[in-house]
Amino acid sequence: MANLRAIRLRIRGVKNIAKITRAMEMIAASKMRRAQDRGLAGRPYREKITEVIAALSAVSGGEAGHPLLVNRPVKKIMVVHITPDRGLSGGLVGNINRATLAFIQEKKGTPVNFIVVGKKGLDVMRRTQREIAAEFVGMGDKPTLQETLPISRIVIDDFKSGAVDEVWVAYSQFVSTMVQKPVLEKLLPVEPAEIEPQHNVEYIYEPDAASVLGSLLPAYVEMKIFQLLLESIASEQSARMVAMRNATQNANELTEELTLEYNKARQESITGDLLDIVGGVAALA
Incomplete structure (x- = not known):
């Protein structure tokens, strides 16, 4: 009995x-709405600045216009690996970690170092004995652009100095409340998008296109890292609410x-x- x-x-x-x-579901739902608003609000700016950079690159002479546009033989890769600090978010953490490790396997033979954002990713990289250039934990649910600038500075300085030849960002892309997709997106060298004919507008640049490109490209890298971090937070809160x-x-x-x-x-x-x-x-x- x-x-x-x-x-x-x-x-x-x-x-x-x-x-x-x-109770955790309700808290995550509240945070998710704010995180989604912040993450999605930056997408139009990101698309527009990409379009402007494409136009500037064409006018200023492409790779010769700025060091962040230079393509060179890939001898070392840097990955900005973005994960949550906390668990209880379903398969989100495991998916992004597996995607990054699979990417390393694809680049077998090419050294890879990491800028790790988030404790869950840091634990995995330490456990698998990866080379960690920098680590950032405790960014919180509402990071500001100023708080992400040190990440951007390391990325830009290492690429300009030739310490790394490519920079990728691994993050969880927010698709919907139920779907978050692990993505590895190339950040550097910046590859200007092709402008569709109907969007091809002739701009007047002061003082000149090369000078504007020189100031705009670092801002583009800073904005993109910040934007992808916001998307990762929106994905985290959505996954946690569902879990x-x-x-x-x-x-x-x-x-x-x-x-x-x-x-x-x-x-x-x-x-x-x-x-x-x-x-x-x-x-x-």
Whole structure:
């Protein structure tokens, strides 16, 4: 016969877990809305600045116009690896870590070092003994552009000095509340997009196109790293909300199963007691 006390304690424990996961779901939902707004608000600016850089690059002479546009033989790669500081976000952390490790395998033979943003990614890189150039943890849920500038400065300085020949960013792209996609996106050298004929506008640059490009490209790198970090945060909060919702549903289902088991065990205990009473009466008779 099942232990009624043990089942009662287990039901109580599962109900407490459901309360916690429900509260975490509500917190994540609140943070998710703000993170989505911040992450999506920067996309139009990112698209427009990419278009302007494409026009500037064409006017100023392409790779000769700025060192951040120079393509050279790839002898070393840098990856800016962006992950959450906390877990409880479903498969999001595992997906981005696996995507980055798969990328390293594809580049087998080429040394790779990392700028790690987020504790979960840092743990994996240390465990797999990867070369870490810099680490940034505790950025919080609402980082500012100023807080991400040290990352951009390391990226730009190492690329300009020739310490690395390519820079990639690994992050979780926000697609929808239910879908977050691990992405590795090339950051440097900047590859200007091709402008469609209907969007090809002749700009007048002061003092000249090369000077404007020189000041715009570092700002583009800074903005892009900041934007991708915001997208990663939006993905994290969305994944956490969904994970906590699923955990709450599973806890409620388990509570129902345990309650049914408890009722059956209790009924079995009552039936046994009744049979003992009836047997005792029969024996006395």
